[in-house]
Amino acid sequence: MTSDNRLGPHSEITLRVNGKPHTLLVDHRRVLLDLLREDLGLTGSKKGCDHGQCGACTVLADGRRVNSCLLLAVTLDGSEVTTIEGLSGDGEEPHPLQRAFLERDAFQCGYCTPGQICSAVGMLAEAAAGHPSHVTDPAEPSGRPVPLDRTEIRERLSGNLCRCGAYPRIVDAVEDVIR
Template sequence: MGEALHEVSLTVNGVVRQARVPARRLLSDFLRHDLGLTGTHVGCEHGVCGCCTVLLDGAPVRSCLTFAVTVAGQEITTVEGLAGPDGEPSPVQRAFAECHALQCGFCTPGFLCTVTALLRDNPEPDELHIVEGISGNLCRCTGYQNIVKAVGRAAELAREGGEGTA
């Protein structure tokens, strides 16, 4: 007899999605393998690097440390859900591109989700708050200077456009 499967239904990027999964299916695997949303990256698989960060009811969480069954009924926003309904990049996405805040791009989805929540909670962060806010995400390529600049620029873009950061 195989492992018991559990029906998991949650809202992902504004759409109710569901799948039958084992109790120990990680949210990162649920998103990538069961739902086909491959924008969420898995790096260290220990919650250290932040590549797998998604928004759970608006709060950044490590999807590689979260069981899918524990978030049933909740709302998840992945990097695929950050753009506007018309596909227009969010201020955070625009700022990361404008400020060259990525190189290989592997860590970028986690940074984008983290920064989206950071700017929602603190729309005008100073450099110290930015550095502290992104400290849970690792990047092996950039040296962080352009990422810090991009967070500041995203805050400016959001204020200029009178829009939120998501």
């Protein structure tokens, strides 16, 4: 850790972002979203509310969906971060959810779309791992994959807001991927 009274405390961290290692000197107050957008030039994740309420900034940290506008970058030392730019892996073919969003026209202005897609990727992993949601039938066996119907999908994506109201097509796109 280093400290400069004008700048505040800093620490060197290493992140793997979209499969590439990055070693950065980071101010302890810097959030992941600003690091991604300003330091690494990854502008897919959007700053919507800057309060963790809209989900436009959603990325995956070690496979879990997070609001990057709230997460201090210094806490992620050694973590794997995946943004919308890294979902396709090789960059050649779009991720199945990206393709489904395009095919279903599951966006209007597109501002929330990167966060919606990253959230959907994380949500699919959570359901596959057996994590229940508020609407999961209590009779479902614990620890087994949770079946995803429209109600489950809507509940699990409820932290991602769309001002344009593209919700029905977003749910359609997710359903296309799980079929």
